[in-house]
Structures are given as structure tokens and as C-alpha cells.
Amino acid sequence: MTTAHAYAREHAGDFKEQLKDLIRLPSVSTDPAYAPQVRRTAEWLVAHFTGLGLAARLIEKEGRHPIVFAEWNGAGAAARTVLIYGHYDVQPAQKADGWLTEPFEPVEQNGRIYARGATDDKGQMFIHVKAVEAILKTRGRLPVNVKFLIEGEEESGGEHIAQYVNSHPPELRADVCLISDGGMTRIEEPVIVNALRGATGLEITVYGPKADLHSGMYGGSVYNPLQALAEIIARLHDDAGRVTVPGFYDDVLPLTAEERAEIAATELDEATWRAETGASLPWGEAGYSLSERLGARPTLEITGLAGGYHERGFKNIVPAKALAKISIRLVANQQPAKILALVEDYLRQLTPPAVRLEITARAGGMGAALVNTATPMMQAAINAYRQGWGAAPVFKREGGSIPIVSSFQSVLGLPVILMGFGLNSDGLHGPNESYSIEMFERGIATAIHFLDEVAAL
Amino acid sequence: MTTAHAYAREHAGDFKEQLKDLIRLPSVSTDPAYAPQVRRTAEWLVAHFTGLGLAARLIEKEGRHPIVFAEWNGAGAAARTVLIYGHYDVQPAQKADGWLTEPFEPVEQNGRIYARGATDDKGQMFIHVKAVEAILKTRGRLPVNVKFLIEGEEESGGEHIAQYVNSHPPELRADVCLISDGGMTRIEEPVIVNALRGATGLEITVYGPKADLHSGMYGGSVYNPLQALAEIIARLHDDAGRVTVPGFYDDVLPLTAEERAEIAATELDEATWRAETGASLPWGEAGYSLSERLGARPTLEITGLAGGYHERGFKNIVPAKALAKISIRLVANQQPAKILALVEDYLRQLTPPAVRLEITARAGGMGAALVNTATPMMQAAINAYRQGWGAAPVFKREGGSIPIVSSFQSVLGLPVILMGFGLNSDGLHGPNESYSIEMFERGIATAIHFLDEVAAL
Numbered sequence: 023m024t025t026a027h028a029y030a031r032e033h034a035g036d037f038k039e040q041l042k043d044l045i046r047l048p049s050v051s052t053d054p055a056y057a058p059q060v061r062r063t064a065e066w067l068v069a070h071f072t073g074l075g076l077a078a079r080l081i082e083k084e085g086r087h088p089i090v091f092a093e094w095n096g097a098g099a100a101a102r103t104v105l106i107y108g109h110y111d112v113q114p115a116q117k118a119d120g121w122l123t124e125p126f127e128p129v130e131q132n133g134r135i136y137a138r139g140a141t142d143d144k145g146q147m148f149i150h151v152k153a154v155e156a157i158l159k160t161r162g163r164l165p166v167n168v169k170f171l172i173e174g175e176e177e178s179g180g181e182h183i184a185q186y187v188n189s190h191p192p193e194l195r196a197d198v199c200l201i202s203d204g205g206m207t208r209i210e211e212p213v214i215v216n217a218l219r220g221a222t223g224l225e226i227t228v229y230g231p232k233a234d235l236h237s238g239m240y241g242g243s244v245y246n247p248l249q250a251l252a253e254i255i256a257r258l259h260d261d262a263g264r265v266t267v268p269g270f271y272d273d274v275l276p277l278t279a280e281e282r283a284e285i286a287a288t289e290l291d292e293a294t295w296r297a298e299t300g301a302s303l304p305w306g307e308a309g310y311s312l313s314e315r316l317g318a319r320p321t322l323e324i325t326g327l328a329g330g331y332h333e334r335g336f337k338n339i340v341p342a343k344a345l346a347k348i349s350i351r352l353v354a355n356q357q358p359a360k361i362l363a364l365v366e367d368y369l370r371q372l373t374p375p376a377v378r379l380e381i382t383a384r385a386g387g388m389g390a391a392l393v394n395t396a397t398p399m400m401q402a403a404i405n406a407y408r409q410g411w412g413a414a415p416v417f418k419r420e421g422g423s424i425p426i427v428s429s430f431q432s433v434l435g436l437p438v439i440l441m442g443f444g445l446n447s448d449g450l451h452g453p454n455e456s457y458s459i460e461m462f463e464r465g466i467a468t469a470i471h472f473l474d475e476v477a478a479l
Numbered sequence: 480m481t482t483a484h485a486y487a488r489e490h491a492g493d494f495k496e497q498l499k500d501l502i503r504l505p506s507v508s509t510d511p512a513y514a515p516q517v518r519r520t521a522e523w524l525v526a527h528f529t530g531l532g533l534a535a536r537l538i539e540k541e542g543r544h545p546i547v548f549a550e551w552n553g554a555g556a557a558a559r560t561v562l563i564y565g566h567y568d569v570q571p572a573q574k575a576d577g578w579l580t581e582p583f584e585p586v587e588q589n590g591r592i593y594a595r596g597a598t599d600d601k602g603q604m605f606i607h608v609k610a611v612e613a614i615l616k617t618r619g620r621l622p623v624n625v626k627f628l629i630e631g632e633e634e635s636g637g638e639h640i641a642q643y644v645n646s647h648p649p650e651l652r653a654d655v656c657l658i659s660d661g662g663m664t665r666i667e668e669p670v671i672v673n674a675l676r677g678a679t680g681l682e683i684t685v686y687g688p689k690a691d692l693h694s695g696m697y698g699g700s701v702y703n704p705l706q707a708l709a710e711i712i713a714r715l716h717d718d719a720g721r722v723t724v725p726g727f728y729d730d731v732l733p734l735t736a737e738e739r740a741e742i743a744a745t746e747l748d749e750a751t752w753r754a755e756t757g758a759s760l761p762w763g764e765a766g767y768s769l770s771e772r773l774g775a776r777p778t779l780e781i782t783g784l785a786g787g788y789h790e791r792g793f794k795n796i797v798p799a800k801a802l803a804k805i806s807i808r809l810v811a812n813q814q815p816a817k818i819l820a821l822v823e824d825y826l827r828q829l830t831p832p833a834v835r836l837e838i839t840a841r842a843g844g845m846g847a848a849l850v851n852t853a854t855p856m857m858q859a860a861i862n863a864y865r866q867g868w869g870a871a872p873v874f875k876r877e878g879g880s881i882p883i884v885s886s887f888q889s890v891l892g893l894p895v896i897l898m899g900f901g902l903n904s905d906g907l908h909g910p911n912e913s914y915s916i917e918m919f920e921r922g923i924a925t926a927i928h929f930l931d932e933v934a935a936l
Binding site: 258 | 508509510511570571576577634635636662676678680682687688689690691692693694695696697698699700701702703705706708709710711712713714715716752755756757758759760761762763764769772773776778780781782783784785786787788789790791792793794795796797798799801802803804806808832833834835840842877878879880903906907908909910911
């Protein structure tokens with residue numbers, strides 16, 4: 023009898039081609055124009071799960087992207103249940119953003135697949151689908167019950183999944199929640215994330231004159247909305263890199279000496295940071311190391327800015343309006359709604375009376391999450407890495423956010439295992455995102471081991 | 480025999496339709512993608528002039544938009560010669576900028592033609608073409624020799640016309656230069672402009688990380704180029720609305736009491752300013768009236784800004800770069816190249832070391848122009864307005880710029896008459912630009928009178 027691991031190795035080529043099919047579907051959740059493609063992606067997954075013998079369906083809600091739910095309960099009521107979370111939606115991507123290839127046409131090069139969503143999160147999520155397939159095809163049954171909950175709004179802060187999780191604890195009953203949506207610095211040093219930042223965000227528009235005006239005829243008499251917006255943004259940080267919003271840090275728990283030592287153990291060295299970012303000099307909140315700034319301190323970033331004429335050439339106008347998008351990352355004990363309100367108040371306070379500020383959109387808020395590392399489930403994960411990946415994992419705080427993690431913890435009461443199978447250098451959210459085929463394959467082996475380890479607990 | 484004025488009235492409908500044909504050609508000079516359309520517009524004008532009996536041709540130069548030159552020298556060597564300057568190129572325009580109709584499909588409503596270029600400058604320039612036609616068709620000859628010099632780079636700061644004018648004084652020999660490319664506040668109060676601001680400009684790009692980064696993974700450790708750009712822009716003006724670039728005002732001649740009194744005579748009142756701009760409160764350099772800020776003081780405006788993700792929704796990135804376009808208006812005695820260098824130096828000085836600033840484009844520079852109002856030619860213009868428009872003009876400083884005016888004055892030694900036939904509320908450079916058909920027709924009558932008045936001097 024072929025083992026699940028042998029099956030996975032033999033079918034590695036098929037698995038990769040299936041992943042490419044999934045990647046080709048441009049499931050950009052933040053832009054309503056892509057809604058049909060997002061839906062098609064969800065339907066593709068339901069069909070795929072069904073083909074593997076799982077009971078799969080869409081969880082729908084008017085005006086929201088569907089959630090894919092799939093389960094296999096053949097291990098029986100006495101067996102453990104693993105809830106696997108992932109997301110099938112992706113960040114926006116356009117060739118003009120600096121892609122060398124078409125973002126939604128996967129290209130294989132140097133052992134990597136280049137395409138939007140390759141690592142975040144299609145490739146990482148698909149690892150678990152293929153691990154389940156390998157076991158089912160070789161043993162006819164899984165060692166544990168499995169529930170897949172794959173959402174389509176992770177990249178757009180949608181609230182569909184939170185509403186569903188909060189209102190359906192019985193359907194989602196499980197013993198552990200497994201998530202692969204993160205990265206490590208080096209393939210030889212796998213990482214289990216033990217803290218995630220929360221996030222919220224907003225879009226502001228500054229309005230000035232009623233329409234774009236001739237900059238010669240009116241320039242110098244009208245408060246230019248681009249200038250006003252720049253002045254507002256310039257005041258959001260002080261010279262020490264601290265966010266100036268009053269109260270922004272009030273609820274942040276000071277790092278203990280023990281926590282700082284733990285962070286220091288996997289401190290991001292400046293050379294690696296330089297290689298990953300391509301930036302010349304670090305920046306940020308004075309008094310904190312790079313890893314502390316990224317994993318343990320809240321931040322405020324301008325993620326987009328636009329106004330006036332920004333195509334080729336010049337257009338001599340005082341523009342009617344200017345827009346900025348702001349992303350805020352939170353740490354444990356900060357409440358997204360409270361912080362968002364503080365930021366909005368401060369933005370209004372900074373706005374000069376000659377222009378008008380409107381909050382034109384808000385991103386859904388999510389709290390930060392801390393993970394207890396001293397659990398049997400965590401031991402199962404460590405064992406799985408040792409056998410499947412070939413190295414023991416290190417624990418690390420992650421700067422990014424996975425919106426639903428705090429609901430899994432608080433509403434479902436589950437231990438969450440953040441088994442990231444990506445590399446930080448995969449270029450997620452940027453152009454030329456890619457995923458290592460070797461990591462995809464090592465991930466499948468690790469995921470098979472994890473299910474067996476959970477069964478053996 | 481029909482008079483030229485009667486002919487113009489009888490053919491008013493034809494003239495208007497011809498103007499619409501000219502407007503339909505999207506001659507956007509700043510964007511290279513429109514180069515073929517710009518050329519087609521120039522060719523349309525050559526054919527039109529030829530049809531009227533003028534000797535017309537394109538003046539070409541590799542990589543530049545052609546100049547249209549047309550002349551009629553039948554008045555003889557002893558007669559006076561009028562050089563009429565205008566431009567056939569237009570500002571960019573896209574429906575999405577807030578246009579209620581297609582920008583390049585003229586729509587007639589409430590006695591106005593709505594379309595890009597309707598007033599700036601196709602409608603105003605075409606007035607003189609039709610005035611010449613009316614005289615030629617009714618008298619068989621003009622009272623003066625006429626040279627038309629219609630350029631295609633006025634809106635993009637191109638240097639083709641300046642190079643041509645500077646190197647071809649003999650071909651352009653004339654007694655006066657007539658330009659209609661400006662406006663008045665009210666139709667009952669025609670304006671002759673006696674000062675134009677100069678202009679220059681530049682585009683800057685601030686570079687940060689090598690590519691867009693995940694804002695959760697790296698936000699808080701990288702100097703965000705959008706933040707850096709906002710901080711740079713915020714420092715370009717002080718709280719009193721003054722430009723902070725060192726040396727920016729050094730060469731500005733202080734306004735004399737007499738000049739201030741002259742400006743005060745046509746002072747823009749706040750209610751009119753409010754109606755024209757739709758802005759709530761005036762802004763600008765402390766210590767100067769609205770009209771002084773617009774006509775007699777240099778200014779610096781941000782005309783465009785862009786970076787990161789600014790479509791619908793959110794994208795959680797630290798962007799790789801950020802772009803801004805800056806327009807600078809100058810007054811008499813300021814040298815464009817000198818001011819541009821001061822601004823560039825200051826921008827570099829303001830740039831934090833963690834990001835990199837590049838000057839990614841420069842707009843052509845042009846000096847400001849003052850007009851001597853005590854000349855016989857100016858008297859001819861005043862008389863023409865009295866008869867053709869039905870009111871005597873007032874003199875006024877204009878905030879806008881017409882690049883070539885200073886060359887006409889200094890290289891050709893010509894008195895320049897700035898006979899603006901537009902309204903400030905025409906919405907030039909913004910969406911829904913329009914031109915009053917009544918002003919088009921009154922303009923033709925005034926232009927016919929001007930040629931006769933010059934001949935009678």
C-alpha cells in the first residue's frame with residue numbers, strides 16, 4: 023500500500039497544476055468589479071472538495087463574498103476535529119504595478135510559481151486540501167474529522183466570516199484551528215506565529231473648490247486640497263516615528279523584559295530587512311527594535327494617495343479633492359473601533375477650515391491575537407514540522423493580521439496554530455508575488471503529519 | 480454690398496458648427512498618446528486657412544507638435560501687419576473627471592458650447608479666423624497684412640514655438656501681436672490683460688522600498704514614501720501662506736502704491752471669488768488682496784499627487800514610490816530657471832535620508848510679462864471694444880501664463896494686446912469647460928473692428 027506521503031510525492035505535478043488553475047481565477051475581493059470572479063473561485067473550490075469526497079457548500083450572504091465550507095466527519099464523534107481556515111481571495115494586482123508577467127497567469131521559474139495569490143493564500147491553503155487528498159486516497163479515511171472554512175474577504179476586511187463564526191459555534195465545533203497564511207525568513211527555519219497584529223483602516227477625502235480650477239487663475243487664493251491633505255498626513259507621526267493621534271498608545275501593554283527577550287531571539291537583522299525591503303535605512307518608533315516595531319507595536323501607514331492630475335505630463339489645476347487611504351495595525355488590548363474613532367477625531371481636528379474632510383470609507387476592524395504556545399496541539403504542530411519539514415519551528419510575532427483569529431479563540435474557544443508555509447520574501451501584496459514549489463511540497467508532508475499527530479494525542 | 484459685420488451675423492451658425500468640428504479633435508498636447516490627434520488638428524487648421532485664401536503650412540520639428548502658420552500679405556509692404564497668436568492644443572480631459580457630457584463632443588446648452596478647448600483656446604483663437612474670413616469674403620481684401628501663428632504646445636510647456644520665434648524674427652515681422660486667450664469676470668466689462676504670470680513646474684518621485692510591501696509585515700519599519708512626500712509638501716508653505724523655498728521671493732519687485740491702487744480698481748470681491756471657485760474661505764499669502772495674490776505674487780501649487788492603491792477598497796501595502804506634480808507661477812523679474820533650481824534644491828534638502836527623491840520631469844519655463852498700456856495699438860484695441868463689444872475694456876493683471884508673450888515682446892519687439900474673449904467662469908482646465916456663443920459672436924465683431932482700427936492709425 024502506498025503511503026499518503028508517497029502519494030503526495032507521486033502526484034506533486036498534478037497538485038501544482040491544480041494550484042495554478044486555482045490561481046488563474048482573479049479573486050480580488052476589495053474591488054466590486056471582480057465579484058463574479060470571486061464567486062467562480064469559491065465554486066471551483068466547492069467542486070474540488072466534492073471531488074475529493076468531502077461534503078462541500080457555499081455559505082452565502084447578500085452583498086458579501088461566499089465562504090466555502092467543506093467537511094469530512096468519517097472519523098466519528100469520538101475522534102478529534104481539526105478546523106482548517108484559509109482564504110481564497112487575493113489582493114489587487116495589475117501588470118502596470120511592476121509585474122514582469124501577467125499577475126493572474128502563473129509562470130514557473132527557478133522552482134517558484136509567480137502570480138497573485140500564489141503564496142497569499144491560495145498556495146498555503148491548498149496544502150491542506152492536498153494533504154487531506156493524499157490520506158483519503160491511500161487510507162480511505164482520515165485519522166481525524168476535518169472542517170475547511172475558506173473565506174473570500176480576508177483581503178478586504180469583510181465581516182461575513184466573523185458574523186458566521188459568531189453565530190454558528192455548533193457547526194464549527196472542533197479541537198484545534200489550523201491556519202497557514204504567513205511566512206518565515208529562511209526555509210531552514212520554520213516559524214509558528216504566536217502573535218498577530220489587529221487592523222483597521224479608513225479612506226479620507228479632502229474637498230476644496232467645487233471643481234478643478236485653472237492653477238494660474240486661482241492658484242494662490244484657494245486652499246489646495248492636495249496641500250491640505252499633505253499637511254494633515256505630515257502631522258500623523260512625530261520626528262521619533264511615533265503616531266501622534268492622542269490616545270493611540272493608551273491601551274498598549276508595555277512589553278515585559280521576558281517578551282523583549284523572546285522577540286530578540288528571532289530579531290530581524292538589518293541586513294535581512296534591507297534585502298527583503300530594498301529600503302536603504304530602517305525607520306520607525308524610537309526605542310524599539312525592528313522586530314518589536316513590526317510585531318509588538320501599533321502602526322499607522324498611508325497605503326494610497328491620489329488627487330489632481332497624475333498621468334504623463336502636466337495639467338495646471340488646483341484640484342477639487344484629494345484622497346488618502348490609511349491602514350492601522352493594532353496590538354493586543356487595543357480595540358479597533360476605539361482606535362478608529364481616535365484617528366478620525368484627530369484627522370478632523372487637523373483639517374484646516376478652508377477645506378472639508380470626509381471619511382469616505384472604513385475597513386472592517388479586527389483585534390490583535392496572542393497564541394498560547396504551551397498546549398498539546400502546539401506540541402503536535404512542533405512534531406509535525408520536525409518530521410515533515412525536517413526542522414523544529416521557532417515562535418515569532420507577526421506584523422500582519424488575520425481578521426478571524428480572535429473569533430476562533432474567543433467565540434469557538436479553540437487553540438489556534440499559525441503554521442505559516444510561506445517566505446517573507448514571497449512578495450505578497452506587491453508585484454511578482456511568488457511561491458516556492460519546494461515549500462508547497464514540504465508543507466503537504468508537514469500537514470499530513472499534523473493530522474496524524476493530532477489523532478495520536 | 481454686405482459688410483463684414485453683416486456677413487459674420489449671417490454666417491454665425493456656420494461659424495459655430497466649424498468651431499465644433501475643431502473642438503471634436505482631442506488635441507491634448509501633454510500626453511504623447513494623443514500626438515496623432517494633435518497633428519490632425521493642426522492639419523485641419525491648415526486646410527481651413529487655405530480654404531479662406533491664406534498661405535498656410537505646418538512648421539515642424541522632430542518630436543514636437545507642429546505650429547500652424549498662415550499669412551495674407553495682400554495689403555502691401557506699406558500697410559501694417561498684425562501677428563495673431565493662439566493655440567490649438569488643449570488640457571487633458573476625461574469623462575470620469577466630473578464631466579456631465581463627453582469632453583470632446585461639443586454640446587450646446589443655455590447659449591454655451593460645452594467641451595474641452597471651447598474657450599481655451601479654440602473658441603477664442605477661431606474668432607480671429609472668422610473675422611478675417613468675414614472681411615475677405617465681403618471686401619476681397621484685408622485692411623492690414625495678417626500672420627497667424629497657432630501653436631500646439633501651449634498647455635504642455637513645449638519649447639517649439641519659443642525656438643521658432645527666437646530664430647525667425649524676419650518671417651514674423653509685424654507691428655502688433657494680438658492674442659485672445661483669457662477672460663473677464665462679467666460679459667459687460669471686457670478686460671485687456673496688462674500683466675501675465677510666468678510659469679515653470681516639475682514632477683518629483685520619492686522612492687522607498689524596492690517594491691510595494693505588505694503593510695502588516697513591514698509597516699512601521701520602512702519610511703513610507705507617501706508619508707515622506709506629504710512631509711515634504713507640507714513644508715513648502717508656512718502658516719502665513721508664504722512659499723518657504725529660500726530665495727523664492729528675492730527677485731520679486733515690491734508693488735508700488737500706484738500698482739496696488741490700479742489692482743484695487745478691479746479687485747476680485749470675495750463673493751465673486753466664492754461663486755467662481757466654490758471654495759468656502761480664501762487662502763493665500765498674508766498681506767495681499769485676492770487680486771494681488773492671483774496677479775502680482777508668485778505661487779507654488781501641487782497639481783497632482785499619487786502613490787499606492789487609490790482605486791475602490793483597500794490594499795494593505797507600503798508603496799514603493801510616490802509622485803507629485805508642482806506648478807510654480809512667477810511674476811515680473813523672476814527667472815524661471817533660477818526659481819526652478821531653488822525649488823529643486825529645497826526639495827532635496829527636505830527629503831529624509833531613508834528615501835530617495837528624483838526630479839522625474841520638468842515643465843518648460845516662461846517668464847512673466849508686463850504690457851505697456853500707453854501705445855497707439857492699445858488705443859486701437861480700446862476703440863475696437865467700444866464698437867464691437869459695446870463697452871470700454873478695463874486693464875487687469877492675470878494669474879495665468881501664456882508662454883510665448885515674453886518672446887514676442889523681447890525678440891520681436893512687438894506691442895502685445897491681450898484681448899481675452901472668455902469668462903473666468905468658463906471652467907477652463909476643469910471639467911465642463913464651456914464657451915458663450917454670444918461672446919464668440921461679439922468677439923468676431925470686435926476683431927473685425929480691431930483690424931480696421933489698426934489700418935486707420
